[in-house]
Each structure stands twice: as C-alpha cells, then as structure tokens.
Amino acid sequence: MNYQTNLSRTVLLQRLADGNFHSGETLGQELGVSRSAVSKHVKALTDLGLDIFSVTGKGYRLAKPLSLLKHSEIIANLTPNYSAQINVLNVIDSTNQYLKELSLKPSNGYVCLAEAQTAGRGRHGRTWVSPYGASIYMSMFWSFPGGYQAIGGLSLAVGIAVVNALTKLGVADCQLKWPNDIYLKGKKLAGILVEVEGQMGAACDCIIGIGLNIDLPEHQITIDQPWTDLAKATGGEFDRNFLAANIIDELTTSLRQFEQQGLLPVIAEWKKLDFFADQAVTLTIGNKKLTGICRGIDKDGALLLEHNGEVRPFHGGEISVRAG
Numbered sequence: 001m002n003y004q005t006n007l008s009r010t011v012l013l014q015r016l017a018d019g020n021f022h023s024g025e026t027l028g029q030e031l032g033v034s035r036s037a038v039s040k041h042v043k044a045l046t047d048l049g050l051d052i053f054s055v056t057g058k059g060y061r062l063a064k065p066l067s068l069l070k071h072s073e074i075i076a077n078l079t080p081n082y083s084a085q086i087n088v089l090n091v092i093d094s095t096n097q098y099l100k101e102l103s104l105k106p107s108n109g110y111v112c113l114a115e116a117q118t119a120g121r122g123r124h125g126r127t128w129v130s131p132y133g134a135s136i137y138m139s140m141f142w143s144f145p146g147g148y149q150a151i152g153g154l155s156l157a158v159g160i161a162v163v164n165a166l167t168k169l170g171v172a173d174c175q176l177k178w179p180n181d182i183y184l185k186g187k188k189l190a191g192i193l194v195e196v197e198g199q200m201g202a203a204c205d206c207i208i209g210i211g212l213n214i215d216l217p218e219h220q221i222t223i224d225q226p227w228t229d230l231a232k233a234t235g236g237e238f239d240r241n242f243l244a245a246n247i248i249d250e251l252t253t254s255l256r257q258f259e260q261q262g263l264l265p266v267i268a269e270w271k272k273l274d275f276f277a278d279q280a281v282t283l284t285i286g287n288k289k290l291t292g293i294c295r296g297i298d299k300d301g302a303l304l305l306e307h308n309g310e311v312r313p314f315h316g317g318e319i320s321v322r323a324g
Helices: 003-016 026-029 037-048 071-076 095-100 154-168 230-234 239-260 264-273
Strands: 053-055 059-063 087-093 111-117 135-144 174-177 179-184 188-196 204-213 280-285 288-297 304-305 310-314 319-323
Touching: 003 026, 003 037, 003 059, 003 087, 026 059, 037 053, 037 071, 071 087, 071 095, 071 111, 071 239, 087 304, 095 111, 095 135, 095 188, 135 239, 154 188, 154 264, 154 288, 179 264, 188 230, 204 239, 204 280, 230 239, 239 264, 264 288, 280 304
Parallel strands: 087 111
Antiparallel strands: 053 059, 111 135, 135 204, 174 179, 179 188, 188 204, 280 288, 280 319, 288 304, 304 310
C-alpha cells in the first residue's frame, strides 16, 4: 500500500469513527478523490474486518463508533517520565516484523502498535487474527545482557504483566495457560509471541509481541479454539489508548525486574493464575504425546508434568498443552 492510499484510508476512518452517516460525495471532497474511489477504500477497510454500512441516500456508517489509537493519548496515560519511543501505525504486516526490520537497533522499551495486521503471527507459525481497531496489537523490544540463559520463562513474566494491567482496569479472574496464553472465563483472551535473536555468550535481543482481543467482529472471525474478548466477557467498553498505556507501564516494570532477578520473584504469582493447575493434560512434543498432571512451573519457567508418579520439567519449543 502506497503512502497516499494509506493516508486516504486513515482520514476516511477518522471521519467514520463517530458512527454517524457520511455521504460518499462529502467524503470524496475531503479526500480529494472520486465517489468510486471512496467505495474502493470502503471495500478495502471491510476486508480488514470493519463493519461498514452503505445506505443509498445516506452514505457510509460504521456499525459502531471506533476508538482509534492516538500517540498523544497513550503518552498522556503513561507513567510520568516514560522515555522509550512509542510508534503508532495504521496497517502493517506485523508489529514483531516491524521491529525486526528497523534499520537501527532500538532502545529497551521501544514499542510499536498497529490498528491492524495483515500477517499477524502466533506460536508455531499460526496466524493471529487481527481485524482493524478490534484489539491491541503491540510489540516491545528489550535486550538482555545475560544472553539466552537469562531469559528462561520470559513469556510467563510477560503474561503476568498483562494480567496485572487488566486487573487494574477491573477485569477479574484472568488465568494463564503455559507458556504464552491469557484466558478469561475459560477462553483465550490474549497471546504472547517472544522472538529472540543473538549468539551464545552475547546479549540477547527479544521482541515481545502481544495480541489482546477487545471487541472482535464475531461474524468475521475464524479461530480454531474457544476465544473471547473484553467486550463479550465483561459487557464493558474499553479505551484502547488507556489499556495500551497500562500494558506498556506494567510490561516495562516487569521486564526491568526480570532483567535483574529473572522469573523467581513472580513464580508464586504465576502458579496462582495457572489455568491447568493440578489438572490432567496432554503434552504434544513433535509426534509424541505425554499425558499427566500439571504441577506448575520450575524456576526456569519449564512446565512440570507428573507422569507415572515422576515429575519432570518440559521447556518450550514444540510443546503444546491441551486439556487431558
């Protein structure tokens, strides 16, 4: 998508965000394009997951008002003196990929947020469904001087940070599914993808991606597991700018602590939030499956599985957890 097209669609959404009708002629005049070009832009936006009505004689209207991400509002809601750079983008392939492709190495805490992703990723290469303006899609950069050996359990600490941010906003009863999912009322609410670059014995650069469902357009979503979003689970409305700022604050605090002390200070907290605590589970490791009882995590964030009376640790990679 070229710059002018992206700008036109951004301006179009800013006009439609109020949830009122806007005529195609008026929109075309504001954008400096024809009514047919407006129609094409609207079609492209619906392909991104937006529900836009077209009514003859009235024009175009979003099914419900849209709260757009705004850099100024996110900054205003952050802890005073927050110094890391925050970049708010419109539509990109993925926030993790954006950070990977930066020409200069960012500083710790650099954040990228997007309104939509065309190639959002989950673990094991799965697609992360990313409709426009319906969720938080963000990534943060953090470099750990201790290297690979210093980041065991990082995704677990990130999960706790997200839960803490939600708890402060009144969202109760969130749980964590090892190693990278956040559940609410028994369904997936958010996911974490940590991508790591570095060499053994050297500093380890981590890109921490978070996708948090806020108000997904259910009729357009195809997800291969039970899922929920904040609107459906709580019946409330959430300001994405305020929520994003809370997550950034909590994540920054968590990563600073993790850099100094690792996972140890939050293991007890994670165990309280463990979705599968003391339940029968099945681990899938490549082509093999192991059944047993989930016994929490160890000091390095490995899953503890009791199998045939023996408790053994299992680390990340190709291991997935399913209810037994």
